[in-house]
Amino acid sequence: MIIREALLWARRQLQASPTPHEDARLLLQHALEAGHTFLAAHSEQALTAEQEHLFRALVARARQLEPIPYITGEAPFCGLEFIVTPDVLIPRPETEQLVEGAIARAATHPTKSLVDVGTGSGCIAVVLARRLEQTDILATDVSAAALDVARRNALRHGVVDRVKFHQGKLLEALDAPVDLVVANLPYVSDSEWTALDDAVKWYEPVGALRGGPDGLDLIHRLLHQVRPLLRPNGAVFLEIGWRQGDAARQLARTLFPAARITVEPDYAGHDRMVIIDTSS
């Protein structure tokens, strides 16, 4: 089988995917340990028997709905490639907006320290560490296995000395006030869980997804913990589910009555982020 035929074959195998072309390409790149341009420039080159065997096995996994990033071991986020394993959530494009929002905020408000709560793969903390060179960054997660992946990502992207990693619940590890709290915590409600894509339910870590009956359990607990730990003129940036805008705004309003609270949409126009800004 030559590269061009391998891609055609895989696209047919992966018809059920919304992105069969891209999936086929990423799996072939992984099997050949080659880049995009190599595939394009060598489309008539034959795969070795070993490569073809591996490629067929990878395509078979994808046909079982295993997400491509778990198969290749990598996912893009904010222009960087992150190591992912089944211990961590695959970084989502919506979360890039949370990071961009936090960076924009830090550009206009002194931000000596920040915490990324529920760091998972470390994608948020790593990008923030690269962009906010003067800010002390703490990243927490309950999962030791996730923190191990996060540390590897910090090492890969040259910020392992810039981010402190702590295993613990929410802000348990925080012993000094912070200027900025950024969190993409589990927020899938019980009713959304039943309707969630099988690929997500079967393969992504349940502890990274489910947030209690209304999805807001952890966000609620976090906001309680944040109150005494947020410096004056501080802010909290939270990712939320697209149906949680009103409930999250209400919750934030109750706990931070004097703050400016905004709910921002994602690129699809759905409520996706709550910002609590205590600056005057």
Ligand SMILES: C[S@@+](CC[C@H](N)C(=O)[O-])C[C@H]1O[C@@H](n2cnc3c(N)ncnc32)[C@H](O)[C@@H]1O
């Ligand atoms: C939705 S994932 C987000 C991962 C990553 N920040 C991202 O945006 O891709 C939520 C993460 O929160 C962690 N988590 C769940 N409960 C937690 C808790 N009580 N305290 C700290 N982290 C928690 C999970 O282990 C998981 O890594």
